[in-house]
Amino acid sequence: MKVLHLISGGDTGGAKTHIISLMRQLNKLIDAKVICFIEDTFYQEAVGAGINIEVFQQKKRTDMSVISRLITEINREGYDIIHCHGARANFIAMFLKYRIKKPMITTIHSDYKLDFKDNFYKRIVYTPINSIALKRFDYYIAISDTFKKMLVDRGFKEEKIFTVYNGIDLESKIHYIGxxxxxxxxxxxxxxxxxxxxxxxxxxxxxxxxxxxxxxxxxxxxxxxxxxxxxxxxxxxxxxxxxxxxxxxxxxxxxxxxxxxxxxxxxxxxxxxxxxxxxxxxxxxxxxxxxxxxxxxxxxxxxxxxxxxxxxxxxxxxxxxxxxxxxxxxxxxxxxxxxxxxxxxxxxxxxFSSRNMAEEHCKIYDKIIQHRR
Missing domain, CATH: 3.40.50.2000 (Glycogen Phosphorylase B;)
Incomplete structure (x- = not known):
């Protein structure tokens, strides 16, 4: 099984920790790769964690030149599933979806209607775009049962939504000062x-x-x-x-x-x-x-x-x-x-270990592939 994960790359906090924790364990179970669109600390930490990651640099959010690169990558490598994380990746996936015949899934890490609550311009522009993009996906992973309910209440099909709670890597060494x-x-x-x-x-x-x-x-x-x-x-x-x-x-x-x-x-x-x-x-x-x-x-x-x-x-x-x-x-x-x-x-x-989280993801991927077949 081969799965390609797409994410902005400018991520900090929980989204960054989620991907790095997940990918560390996923790569022990399947062939998984991350492509991000900004080269920042996320990319550097992922490389340091030994994760298979590549940057398809966007000059700005509306730079769609990455679409053709992604199509080439997906067709050449034969990915089974495309898995997105966050508004930027969802936006790109909206244009990518009808040019590849692969199931697409996105993880709902937060309430997407509140993601840009503090920024008037982004709230007016990006929130509606992300809401539209989300409707284009085949499947969804909610980080909690309450988020699954939120999606169902907003008109998403319940049978297309899976729930996987976050897990943390308990095996890696943590570094801190006194x-x-x-x-x-x-x-x-x-x-x-x-x-x-x-x-x-x-x-x-x-x-x-x-x-x-x-x-x-x-x-x-x-x-x-x-x-x-x-x-x-x-x-x-x-x-x-x-x-x-x-x-x-x-x-x-x-x-x-x-x-x-x-x-x-x-x-x-x-x-x-x-x-x-x-x-x-x-x-x-x-x-x-x-x-x-x-x-x-x-x-x-x-x-x-x-x-x-x-x-x-x-x-x-x-x-x-x-x-x-x-x-x-x-x-x-x-x-x-x-x-x-x-x-x-x-x-x-x-x-709530990352190993459990990765195993649950693999079960979901397998269900999606079996359903497609």
Whole structure:
């Protein structure tokens, strides 16, 4: 079986981790290759991971010269399935589909109607284009059952949608610097303090405002806690202003983009995610490798992993009071932080390895090929 994966190449965060984790394991089971359209850190990390990847460089998004190159590649190599990831790849696939006779599948990594929520131009232009492109695919992989339901509710055929939860590579070695060295990088004194962190792009869908409001409430009664925010984004200026207005700048630190995420996870005690929409985020899986318990909004498929009170806590979207209450409780019961972190890693090892994820993909590919035959 030969499968060609198409992805932008400018991807960061969960999409990047997903592809690299998946391809590492897929290549042990089938013949799989990635083609991306931007040469960036994604390409470099994929090469470093030993993944079969090539760049078909686009001068800009509307550069369709890659179509003929892809047709030549697909026909020459005899791929059985074309598998896309993300808006750019979906757009290209829309033009590619009727010029090749191969089944095409795309993974729904996020709510595509919210992908460009913070950028007016992209929201007006790219969201409708991606919505149209998605309708052209033969099959879909949803990252969670809730995302499958979302697609069905929007008119996609249920029998064409598969569900595969994200998995993480538990075999590869992770690299990180010591906690003190990481904090010194940002001139932060974390001595005798519990460190709460959130690592996500700073845009509306990640709802950092709830994180900040909870931090404010906790800091009214204690100062033995600090909050780290890793990431950048369109909502950054507003969130920084909010921190300043609340006069908690001495306890909330903006780190900017952090490219060594495991150093971040190693430095924090509690991992937080306040998103209003997620599929099955890698920030929880990555944090679990260093036994970091998570407090997350109950969105997407997160409840499949986080069991409230066992390996973390779930809160409602926008509920800063609940987040503050959980943090206050953990500050008074610090042994629970370690215990739940250990439990989280155990849960991931049992159910959410990248090996399991790759095997599920192979089953789907096989079903598609058998159906076509």
């Amino acid at each position: 906690k003190e060295d990481f904090l010194n990088r940002y001139d932060i004194n974390g001595e005798d303090k519990i460190i709460v962190g959130i690592i996500a792009r700073i845009d509306l869908v990640k709802d950092h405002e709830t994180f900040i409001k909870a931090a404010y409430k906790v800091l009214q009664n204690r100062e033995d806690i600090i909050f780290l925010i890793a990431g950048t984004g369109n909502d950054e200026k507003r969130i920084k202003s909010l921190v300043k207005e609340m006069d908690i700048e001495n306890h909330v630190y903006f780190l900017g983009f952090v490219d060594d995420q495991y150093s971040f996870f190693n430095a924090i005690d509690i991992n937080v995610l306040t998103s209003i929409s997620e599929s099955f985020p890698y920030v929880i899986l990555e944090g679990s490798r260093l036994k970091k318990m998570t407090i997350s909004t109950n969105v997407g498929g997160i409840s499949r992993l986080i069991k409230d009170g066992y390996n973390g806590y779930l809160i409602d979207v926008g509920d800063s009071d609940a987040l503050a209450e959980k943090l206050d409780y953990l500050m008074e019961n610090k042994d629970m932080i370690k215990t739940m972190g250990e439990n989280l890693l155990n849960s991931v090892e049992k159910n």
